[in-house]
Structure formats: structure tokens, C-alpha cells
Amino acid sequence: MTLPFDGGISAFFNNLAPDSVRNAIKGSDKSDIINSNYPH
Numbered sequence: 001m002t003l004p005f006d007g008g009i010s011a012f013f014n015n016l017a018p019d020s021v022r023n024a025i026k027g028s029d030k031s032d033i034i035n036s037n038y039p040h
Contacts (some may be wrong), residue, residue, distance in 0.1 A: 013022065024034045 017025075019029070028034050
């Protein structure tokens with residue numbers, strides 16, 4: 001069974017995400033929180 005959003009996050013990251021988002025994700029570690037307002 002194929003999921004409807006299979007690869008959707010990767011496709012968004014590679015094609016549609018702003019450069020600032022891509023750079024923040026690439027420059028972070030697995031446990032980093034890159035949004036200071038998270039979770040509120």
C-alpha cells in the first residue's frame with residue numbers, strides 16, 4: 001500500500017521550501033529545535 005504523502009516532505013524540502021528553512025534544517029542536529037517559538 002502506497003501512502004498518499006510518500007516522499008511529500010522530501011519533495012517540499014527539495015523544491016518548495018524557502019532557502020532560510022533549508023539552511024536552518026541543514027545546519028541543525030537531530031535534536032535541535034530550530035524555531036524558538038516551538039511549541040507555542
